[in-house]
Amino acid sequence: MPADQPAFQDVLLPAEKSICWICGHSNPHGLQIKSYWDGEEAICNWDPQPHFTAYPNVMNGGIIASLIDCHCINTAMMTGYQAEEREPGSEPHIVYVTGELKVRYLQATPMDAPVTLRARVTTVDGRKTSVGCSLYSQGEECARGDVLAVRVEL
């Protein structure tokens, strides 16, 4: 991954709040995904553990939805700091939650290869940020998601 930047998840929230099952660096039972900027897109690579199946050699759709959701929320939070020209993770913390999540499953995602997620902010409207995201396996788009992220106080 990009050597010149920390992962979003490693700077956005302090340890006591970074407990998200998908991305929290303080959740020892979580997936601890890492997201990075790649130009205007946010990228995340993830290698599935063998139990995250739906059917034989088909990745679970719930995990796909979870990855898209969390990668997009982190992207919305980073974008929030950019808009305020503040250092990510500086206080007061910028926190977003998911208002709505939509995922279209375009084709089966195999289990025997890592996946790559690419997310991009589409609109920012006050407390609401919309983020689109595609999930790829071996260069093929397998799922496409939209997340409506809503800023909250935590």
Next chain:
Amino acid sequence: MPADQPAFQDVLLPAEKSICWICGHSNPHGLQIKSYWDGEEAICNWDPQPHFTAYPNVMNGGIIASLIDCHCINTAMMTGYQAEEREPGSEPHIVYVTGELKVRYLQATPMDAPVTLRARVTTVDGRKTSVGCSLYSQGEECARGDVLAVRVEL
């Protein structure tokens, strides 16, 4: 849970295919959720393990999406057998996958109480079955989902 009926997941698929991370009875690392008929609705109760957090005492949205997805897909499969007046799990197996998943998060779902999902088939159109589902915590609706289930050969 209802004592007079087996769980959907215990009859729909044989062991070698029942490997879904959310509901497969052959997945030792999975959640192994169980769904039952309650009149025309399908019901599922689930007690979250403490690591499925988003923020402190807030359930992870990815897990919520995963539960809704899987409970609805099982409901679509059971409905498929009903339509063909066949015993659930009889061959040839009826298998559905998710074409589209949409979840609206209405309020934070607490971690310190079990959740109840209630799903209902809304339309059946050839290979496509639409299922709506609400997730409740202590009687409060916390999330509402729609799943487009698509019948496939496995």
